[in-house]
Amino acid sequence: MTNAATTHHTSTGLDSRKMAFWAFIGSECLLFGSLISTYLVYKGRSVVGPYPHDVLNIPFTSVSTFDLLMSSLMMVLALAAVQRGDLKWAKVWLAATALLGILFLCGQVYEFTSFVREGLTLRTNLFGATFFVLTGTHGAHVTVGVVWLLTLWVRALQGKLTAANALTVEICGLYWHFVDVVWIVIFTVVYLIQ
């Protein structure tokens, strides 16, 4: 890993990798925007059940939402630790972020399997199709984030995550917070406003 880019002068003063990542997040907004729009367009148009109110478990999902929000807090702490060169706490907070991410994914696996047991699959109706594709795409993003966090954690264990490459953690954090914010929108649109 190098961070030659941080030492280079750029026209805007903003690091190139960070700028690229912000552009990537902008692009991702359109991706999730299209999926959420599809969900909204097809809301209430399923011709057979189960319908959202039959299967959605708001208390359970509230807990996993809280879990994901807490992971964002851990991410902030991890970045702060890396920035002040505190490798010990960086390891702890990175591991905690990844663990909470894994916990969220476990919740999603549990949720998906219980829906399937209640008779809701991709093919059942439009609700099933739009729900699984939207939340599944989000879950895939969380999975990528967990792999990324674990990679950083291993780098920290190897002692190679120093304050000089805090930017790599910061960019991972941007991604993690973005995925978190998307979940808040999905939670609101899919679960809370039925």
Added chain:
Amino acid sequence: MSRAQGLVSWLTTTDHKRIGLLYFYTAFCFFLVGGLEALVIRAQLAQPDGHLVSAETYNQLFTMHGTTMIFLALMPLTASFFNYIVPLQIGARDVAFPRLNAFSYWVFLLGGLLMNASWVAGPLFHAGQLNVAPDAGWFGYANLTSRQYSPGPNIDFWLFGLQILGVSSLAAGFNFIVTILNLRAPGMKMMRLPVFSWMTLVTSFLIITAFPVITVALVLLMFDRFFGTHFYLTSAGGDPVLWQHLFWLFGHPEVYILVLPAMGIVSEVLPTFARKPLFGYTVVVYSGVLIGFMGWGVWSHHMFAVGLGPIADSVFAATTMLIAVPTGVKIFNWLATLWGGQLRFTSAMLFAIGFIALFTIGGLSGVTHAAPPADLQQTDTYYVVAHIHYVLFGGTIFGLFAGIYYWWPKMTGRLLSETLGKWHFALMFVGMNLAFFPMHLIGLLGMPRRIYTYSPELGVATLNLVSTVGAFLIGVGVLVFVWNVWRTRTRGQLAGNDPWGGATLEWTIASPPPVHNFDVIPTVASRLPRWTKTQVKAIPAGAELAEFHVPGGSIWPLVTALGLPVLALAPLSHTLPLAFVGAAIVLLGIYRWAFEPFEV
């Protein structure tokens, strides 16, 4: 350019100039393939009741012609200039992410090859014929693309080919946004950027916002075809119109993704050969930006025939007529640039002027579609085919050829022959108008597009024959160009730094430029650095050059890219293990890439 020789040096290159050339030659080959497809189509339609190819093959020909020209020829040809020229124009040593740039190219190449493999993949799928190419038109309307109506692998090739190509475009989009915003030479303020670089920036923003939308459309189609969902099937409450909305939400910005770079090229070529600064630089830039924004608000004009209701139709009619305003502004600016200039009618200049004339015609027929009552008469007729070809052939291709003649000496060190260039222009200009102007009439007389043959009673036989003659004239024009390129390799006149007297930074350095482009990064004090007194200063003799680092190559972008077609082959061939192999290759590539000792 890098002096390293041999295959490996090209497979691992991260030099934006080499990648630009790779883009050019690859895209030009795809352009020839797409052109060949067009010629077969025109040969079939030359006479009524033509039966050169079957209806099935004809469907594949027009689908692949459109898809190839848009995604494999025009976009990558513009990308070739983004790559080669933009870093030179802004005074940079390379793009912001050289390896990502290589990745974009390899993904484009592999995606294009995968899609075109469908021409010969029939036996693998026991299809009973050689060609199983996509056959639902370049905008693949649901429910033609559903498993029920298209059980073969045809649509799957299209579906996965386009998803892979989207990855390439997105990666390039991020790269060029950051390159243009962040790697400008000192003093190169945004309002000093050459117009071509500006239009590259706008195009890149359109790419990174439009491609996620088509990705979602394609993912939903993939779920419909492979996992039994009903996104586009009315039987379970779904709606095929959703596809149209998602596709055109991408598709209309895509039109500007194709045409804005050509507008940028023309805005470079005209001032150079009129010996005048571009008239109203600021207005040209802002109208380009405005087109970028407004391009997002007109998509439903592709769908007037769907019956979206009078309110939606009126709104989209109004926005569509409005978007003609910034486009018209640009045309007047170009004309004013020519006015009173010392015009030199080089091949590049001829193509640029051809662009203005033909694009104006295409723009005008576009405005006629903007009125829903007129559009209802034109939808799915040859009138629309005439319009799109005036815009994308008369517009984008003429703009691109202007760029090719203009920048060829910079890219290869040798000037293309002007005599052959003028022959090329004349053949193409006459051929283009012969081929596409009659299509307006053919369409208004009632011939639908995408019909594999037609009866003599329709009364459009002569017009169709004229159109076919025109198409073959274009073909001859392209051959003249290929011959020009071939002979220029060895016999072309050496270009020197600046054969045209251009105003921008790329003309301050050798042709082709050294691997690091600029010995000393120039400090820019004006929008036309070579035309102003305070132009870039020559390096004083004996000055010591600062050290700089030229990045080495990397194989990992290619390895990562190789994983994508393997991933696509898994559903195409219904072989699950391939998905794991593909994912493993991508992961390996990404990790080796991320942890490569590599400095930019």
